[in-house]
Amino acid sequence: MTAKKLGLKQRYAHMTRGLDWETSYQPMDKVFPYDTFEGIKIKDWSAWEDPFRLTMDAYWKFQAEKERKLYAVIDAFAQNNGQTGVTDGRYANVLKLFLTGISPEEYQAHRGFAYAGRHLRGVGPRVAAQMQSLDELRHIQTQIHTISHYNKYFDGLAEFPHMHDRVWYLSVPKSFFDDARSAGPFEFMIAIGFAFEYVLTNLLFVPFMSGAAYNGDMSTVTFGFSAQSDESRHMTLGIEVIKFLLEQHPDNLPIVQKWVDKWFWRGHRVLGLVAMMMDYMLPKPVMSWKEAWEIYFTEAGGALFQDLARYGLRPPKYADIATAEAEHISHQNWAIFYQYTHAAAFHTWLPDAKHMDWLSEKYPNTFDKYYRPRFEMWGQMAKEGKRFYNMALPQLCQTCQIPMGYTEPGDPTTICFRKTQFRGETYHFCSDGCKDIFEAEPEKFAQAWLPVHQIFQGNCGGATIPDVLNYYRMNVGADNMDYVGSPDEKLWNEWQADKIRTAV
Amino acid sequence: MSQLASLTLYHNDEARPIIEAIIADNPGVRVLNMPGAVKLDCEGSLVVKRASVEERLGRTWDPQEIHLVIISMAGHLDEDDDQFSVSWKH
Ligand SMILES: [Fe+2]
Numbered sequence: 394m395t396a397k398k399l400g401l402k403q404r405y406a407h408m409t410r411g412l413d414w415e416t417s418y419q420p421m422d423k424v425f426p427y428d429t430f431e432g433i434k435i436k437d438w439s440a441w442e443d444p445f446r447l448t449m450d451a452y453w454k455f456q457a458e459k460e461r462k463l464y465a466v467i468d469a470f471a472q473n474n475g476q477t478g479v480t481d482g483r484y485a486n487v488l489k490l491f492l493t494g495i496s497p498e499e500y501q502a503h504r505g506f507a508y509a510g511r512h513l514r515g516v517g518p519r520v521a522a523q524m525q526s527l528d529e530l531r532h533i534q535t536q537i538h539t540i541s542h543y544n545k546y547f548d549g550l551a552e553f554p555h556m557h558d559r560v561w562y563l564s565v566p567k568s569f570f571d572d573a574r575s576a577g578p579f580e581f582m583i584a585i586g587f588a589f590e591y592v593l594t595n596l597l598f599v600p601f602m603s604g605a606a607y608n609g610d611m612s613t614v615t616f617g618f619s620a621q622s623d624e625s626r627h628m629t630l631g632i633e634v635i636k637f638l639l640e641q642h643p644d645n646l647p648i649v650q651k652w653v654d655k656w657f658w659r660g661h662r663v664l665g666l667v668a669m670m671m672d673y674m675l676p677k678p679v680m681s682w683k684e685a686w687e688i689y690f691t692e693a694g695g696a697l698f699q700d701l702a703r704y705g706l707r708p709p710k711y712a713d714i715a716t717a718e719a720e721h722i723s724h725q726n727w728a729i730f731y732q733y734t735h736a737a738a739f740h741t742w743l744p745d746a747k748h749m750d751w752l753s754e755k756y757p758n759t760f761d762k763y764y765r766p767r768f769e770m771w772g773q774m775a776k777e778g779k780r781f782y783n784m785a786l787p788q789l790c791q792t793c794q795i796p797m798g799y800t801e802p803g804d805p806t807t808i809c810f811r812k813t814q815f816r817g818e819t820y821h822f823c824s825d826g827c828k829d830i831f832e833a834e835p836e837k838f839a840q841a842w843l844p845v846h847q848i849f850q851g852n853c854g855g856a857t858i859p860d861v862l863n864y865y866r867m868n869v870g871a872d873n874m875d876y877v878g879s880p881d882e883k884l885w886n887e888w889q890a891d892k893i894r895t896a897v
Numbered sequence: 898m899s900q901l902a903s904l905t906l907y908h909n910d911e912a913r914p915i916i917e918a919i920i921a922d923n924p925g926v927r928v929l930n931m932p933g934a935v936k937l938d939c940e941g942s943l944v945v946k947r948a949s950v951e952e953r954l955g956r957t958w959d960p961q962e963i964h965l966v967i968i969s970m971a972g973h974l975d976e977d978d979d980q981f982s983v984s985w986k987h
């Protein structure tokens with residue numbers, strides 16, 4: 394007689410629990426020195442629940458299968474010269490922003506979860522954090538492999554790790570993850586596991602990747618969805634961690650609420666880059682940022698916070714302001730990059746008439762009234778040989794590090810400007826959200842590495858723009874400036890001409 | 898206020914029997930097609946039943962195989978040998 398096969402739940406319990414032990418020759422507090430200073434109280438680590446009952450052997454099996462499928466697509470894409478079949482040469486610019494600004498954060502997530510996986514003393518969250526750490530390493534590797542094919546043809550990709558640590562707009566996502574990784578392990582889990590992975594990454598990986606498919610980039614949509622297939626596990630970890638902390642002790646609620654407020658606002662600011670990629674940089678747009686925000690924040694976030702209300706947790710502070718900003722953020726960001734195209738490692742352009750009509754349709758309350766006139770004026774200026782460049786270095790927000798170009802809530806014609814004093818110095822902010830974050834931890838944020846301040850202090854290669862671009866390792870005239878007139882455009886036009894010749 | 902439980906899956910051959918099983922087993926499901934992906938939403942909860950998938954697939958199917966085609970989800974998750982579900986119910 395054969396023994397009865399164990400059910401999934403029992404099998405999982407056998408293969409994960411009991412992996413840890415109470416230390417004897419060193420006190421537990423010395424082995425796990427970082428899981429108490431944040432003030433979080435845990436009474437019973439064994440109350441941790443793992444809804445995905447994935448054991449290590451099943452994990453390796455599924456991940457290997459995902460990799461096999463992904464690399465088959467990447468190979469096929471390269472063999473067929475898939476890069477010549479995307480909708481337009483402009484498309485490559487979303488990949489430049491992705492590889493320089495987002496992929497390095499996958500690596501930061503990998504390191505952060507390795508830290509959480511080492512320093513949380515319960516075995517349940519530790520196993521989950523270790524799996525996620527490996528997933529995030531897989532994400533950056535697959536992204537580098539996929540995009541390296543584009544690097545053979547397009548500018549702006551070659552120096553991505555060097556640029557990530559230096560270039561002004563890349564400090565926005567970099568400082569976001571630096572902030573999370575220099576926090577304690579519980580704050581890291583709420584910041585990245587809950588606020589970023591559960592509440593916000595869908596906005597990046599679902600509609601944007603679907604947009605990559607729509608624009609003919611099968612390799613990018615495949616790495617995107619392959620990464621995202623790990624994401625449902627990450628989202629589950631995020632929701633488990635918040636439930637666990639709130640169930641363990643009532644004193645945890647105010648701490649967790651403060652982190653939810655902080656990381657929601659910080660994530661909202663970082664995702665403004667994605668808003669611009671979706672609304673302006675995809676040659677064939679698939680869904681507007683505003684529509685994506687409605688589905689993934691208003692609807693999905695609404696259901697989530699309704700559920701968490703039973704613990705006394707309320708929706709993030711300034712969620713209403715973030716929702717109102719969904720009407721503006723992509724337009725304001727694209728305008729910033731258009732003005733500073735000489736200092737950006739990807740190309741910019743003005744939306745053409747058809748694209749502007751799409752924006753009018755998607756943003757009936759704001760585009761024609763506030764943004765179309767500006768783009769039309771810049772188009773006219775360019776025609777007259779007076780293409781507008783902003784040569785002044787902008788004031789940056791001390792918290793999110795974005796140039797202070799955003800407008801007042803409810804008044805899109807006035808720049809929003811906030812400030813506060815700390816140790817005799819004045820600090821500037823783009824919003825009440827960013828100001829609150831600073832005021833809660835001024836010692837931390839007063840140390841921020843702000844690209845513009847660093848340039849003025851002489852730490853970025855010199856005092857002139859060419860000096861700074863050299864410090865960025867920017868290939869001037871190829872990586873930066875408008876798409877029209879770029880080597881990328883020239884190459885793209887040659888490919889198109891070839892296709893016509895072959896067809897004839 | 899509405900609380901949608903949701904699964905987003907690849908829109909490919911491998912996921913098709915799962916998508917069909919979900920549509921059959923969850924009355925009132927809302928289907929949102931995007932290039933490359935399909936988002937399935939249902940008020941309160943959404944279930945994927947092993948038996949329904951196997952019927953369409955013509956082979957045995959382990960609910961954990963959903964890891965290969967899932968893109969995103971919303972709701973609290975529960976899985977065992979016979980089904981995989983997301984739900985906002987307690
Ligand atoms: Fe990732």
Ligand SMILES: [Fe+2]
Nearest residue numbers: 529590624627
């Ligand atoms: Fe992740």
Ligand SMILES: [Zn+2]
Nearest residue numbers: 790793823827
């Ligand atoms: Zn800010």
